Amino acid sequence: MDELVAGVRAFNRFYTRVIGVLGAEMLDTSYSLTEARVLFELDRRGSMEAGELRRMLGLDAGYLSRMLARFETGGLVTRERSAADARRQIVLLSEAGHAVFRTLDAASAAAVRELLAPLGQEDRRRLISAMTTIQGVLGGPPRPEPYVIRPPRPGDLGWVVHRHGTLYAEEQGWDETFEAMTARIAADYAEDHDPKRETGWIAEVDGEPVGSVFCVRRDDRTAQLRLLLVEPGTRGMGIGGRLVEECLAFARRSGYERIMLMTIAALAGARRIYERAGFRLDEEHTAPAYGTEVTFQTWSRDL
Structure with a gap:
């Protein structure tokens, strides 16, 4: 046991140095890593109850209160009493707060890219796998298996087309015309996407792809979420929600003002994910498609 304790402590000392390197980008701003994490959670959700924010991040109540007061003075947040319980305080991130977070997020991403740049592709995969293992062992529930969200690699687009065709045939009874449409979307993305404004993500469990989503340009102001899919055996792990979160965060960083998507009424699970992410239904219509009637x-x- 003593050797294990020594090994964990040695890793802690090493990783503390790594965190110091990653946090160095924040030194050019007036925000600490903890403050950046608070802004991250508010950017992700839009608003949070102050007590929930404190418990999630394990912060001292007085420290968080002083931090939020500073943010409010700087115009980054507003605070209001909960309509359901006046004893609770709701914190809302302002447009200025979203802009500050985007700056901090870009600095953090740049630091991680610099850290990963010297590594080969196999070492990067080993690193992410090891990090996922640590999270799975020490983090425990809520999800039964760890998963990884990563950019698409060669071969992934073919998997996306295949699984869309297979799953929608099995679950919705659609014919091959849906797979053909999915193939055209994937081909257009592969041949002519702007990496600064369009990208995709693949979810993996134990090294196998289990989900996908893509963010593409609809017009200069509007992004479109496309090709969201989660394998049946991994539904309930939070993968769909996480993929949508990645898409929203990228769309904000890329300068879009709005995001839209097209889906079908029969996909109740997907609809719940979209509703939780803040999407609202604009319109619907029924028409013949994919060998059946689709809303x-x-x-x-x-x-």
Whole structure:
């Protein structure tokens, strides 16, 4: 046991140095890593109850109160009493707060890219796998298996097309015309996407792809979420919600003002994910498609 304790402490000392390197980018701003984490959670959710924020991040109540007062003075947040319980305080991130977070997020991402740049592709995969293992062992529940969200690699687009065709045939009874449409979307993305404004993500469990989503340009102001899919055996792990969160965060960083998506009314699970992410139904219509009658829906939200 003593050797294990020594090994964990040695890793802690090493990783503390790594965190110091990653946090160095914050030194050019007036925000600490803890403050950046608070802004991250508020940017992700838009608003949070102050007590929930304190418990989630393990912060001292007085420290968080002083931090939020500073943010409020700087115009980054507003605070108001909960309509349900006046004893509770709701914290809302302002447009200025979203802008500050985007700056901090870009600095953090740049630091991580610099850290990973010297590594080969296999070492990067080993690193992420090891990090996921640590999270899974020490983090415990809520999800039964760890998963990784990563950019698409060669071969992934073919998997996306195949699984869309297979799953929608099995679950919705759609014919091959849906797979053909998915193939055209994937081909257009592969041949002519702007990496600064369009990207995708693949979810993995134990090294196998289990989910996908893509963020593409609809017009200069509007992004479109496309090709969201989660394998049946991994539904309930939070993968769909996480993929949508990645898409929203990228769309904000890329300067879009709004994001939309098209889905079908029969996909109740996907609809719940979209509703939790703040999307609202704009319109729907029924038309013949994919060998059957389909109720198409358009959803959107501001960013």
